[in-house]
Each structure stands twice: as structure tokens, then as C-alpha cells.
Amino acid sequence: YHKTGGYFDCTVSPLVNFWGFGPYEKERIDSSKISKLVSLVGTDGLSLLDNRVSKPKSVKIDFNGIAQGYSVDLISSFLEIQGIYNYLVEIGGEVRVKGLNSDQKLWRIGIADPSEVLSGNLHVILTLKDKSLATSGNYRTFYEEDGIKYSHIINPFSGYPTKNKLLSVSVAAEDCILADAYATAFMVMGIEKTKEFLQSNSNIDAYLIYSDDNNLLRSYYSKNFEEYFLN
Numbered sequence: 065y066h067k068t069g070g071y072f073d074c075t076v077s078p079l080v081n082f083w084g085f086g087p088y089e090k091e092r093i094d095s096s097k098i099s100k101l102v103s104l105v106g107t108d109g110l111s112l113l114d115n116r117v118s119k120p121k122s123v124k125i126d127f128n129g130i131a132q133g134y135s136v137d138l139i140s141s142f143l144e145i146q147g148i149y150n151y152l153v154e155i156g157g158e159v160r161v162k163g164l165n166s167d168q169k170l171w172r173i174g175i176a177d178p179s180e181v182l183s184g185n186l187h188v189i190l191t192l193k194d195k196s197l198a199t200s201g202n203y204r205t206f207y208e209e210d211g212i213k214y215s216h217i218i219n220p221f222s223g224y225p226t227k228n229k230l231l232s233v234s235v236a237a238e239d240c241i242l243a244d245a246y247a248t249a250f251m252v253m254g255i256e257k258t259k260e261f262l263q264s265n266s267n268i269d270a271y272l273i274y275s276d277d278n279n280l281l282r283s284y285y286s287k288n289f290e291e292y293f294l295n
Contacts, residue, residue: 078101
């Protein structure tokens with residue numbers, strides 16, 4: 065939350081539910097209601113004391129943005145406790161690899177082409193060594209209403225589903241939970257803010273796929289991401 069300037073916010077639950085991406089039916093779009101819900105959002109309203117979280121009654125927590133990455137880390141940790149050091153764990157597109165595959169080669173991971181996701185075509189293939197990779201995108205979970213596309217990724221500042229040129233963000237990190245969180249935050253930030261963030265935080269590796277003004281697919285990646293490209 066602090067590292068991303070609030071773009072990753074685990075208290076976004078009321079807005080997620082409002083837009084119908086939680087356990088409840090979507091509500092009628094009402095700007096005044098959205099503004100009220102935004103006032104309930106903010107991880108800075110939480111406090112941690114003696115390993116207990118304290119929050120105002122009105123604040124609702126939603127860790128869905130990192131649940132898959134966290135689960136990948138848990139399973140990976142379990143495997144290593146069992147003495148297994150060559151593995152690939154994948155849950156919902158979030159991946160963590162260790163060691164080598166059955167051909168004694170580095171693991172290969174594909175990033176889907178957002179424009180042809182139903183065909184299974186890949187935009188790029190990466191090789192990973194003892195790394196995690198999490199991808200967040202707006203091309204799988206969404207709905208259309210009156211010709212408008214609503215993504216499941218909610219902007220905690222505006223209260224509305226994220227709408228920018230970014231189609232997907234893939235982040236490589238040691239821990240999948242961290243990669244998952246940054247991938248979600250970058251989708252909300254948009255292209256320019258994400259580029260600025262990556263240039264100021266060289267320890268974060270990310271690959272962006274976006275559409276330009278002519279709706280053509282473009283990509284951008286951080287300086288250190290080149291090491292993951294399949295040779």
C-alpha cells in the first residue's frame with residue numbers, strides 16, 4: 065500500500081462488491097453512492113498491534129488481489145519442506161518455479177497475447193530460474209453493459225473500474241505474493257505512472273502489454289527484464 069502510493073489497497077472490498085465482482089449482485093451505477101464508498105477505502109485506516117489487525121467497523125478487507133500469489137508461495141514452501149527443489153506451482157496464472165524441469169532445463173513460462181487470449185497464443189515466452197511471475201490483466205474478468213466494458217480491477221481513488229491503455233502486466237519477483245500485488249497496482253496506475261515507478265525502483269522487474277492510440281499492441285519492459293527472455 066505504501067510502496068505503491070495507495071494504488072494497491074486491501075480495503076477496496078466495498079467497491080468490488082458494488083461493481084458486482086464480489087459475492088453480491090452489481091448495484092445500479094450511482095456516482096454519489098460510489099463517492100461514499102470511496103470514503104470507506106484506505107489501508108491507512110488499519111493498524112497492526114501485537115499481531116492483531118484493528119480497523120473501523122465500516123472498513124472491509126479484500127485480499128483477493130494477492131490470494132493466488134500467496135497460495136503459490138504456501139505450496140512452494142510446503143514442497144521445499146518435503147525436500148522437493150525442482151517444481152513449478154501455478155494457480156490462476158500466478159507461477160513460482162524452482163530448479164529445473166524434467167528435461168533438466170530452466171522452466172519456460174508464456175505470457176498470453178491479450179488480443180488472442182481465447183486462441184491460447186502467447187505474446188512472449190520467458191525462462192525463469194528460482195523466480196515467481198504474476199500477471200494481472202483486464203481481458204479475462206469483466207462484463208459489458210450498454211456498450212461499456214467494466215474490468216474487475218477497481219481504482220481505489222476514483223471508485224470506478226480501471227480504464228486505461230494497459231492490457232496486462234507481468235511482474236517477476238522472488239515471492240509470488242509480492243509479484244501479485246505489484247501487478248495489480250500497476251494495472252490501476254496505468255502506463256506512464258508504472259513506467260515512472262519502474263524507473264525509480266530498479267529492483268522490480270515488469271513486462272507491460274498495452275494498446276496504442278491506433279489500438280495496436282505494444283510492449284514495454286523494465287531494464288532487468290531482458291534476462292528472462294527466451295534465447
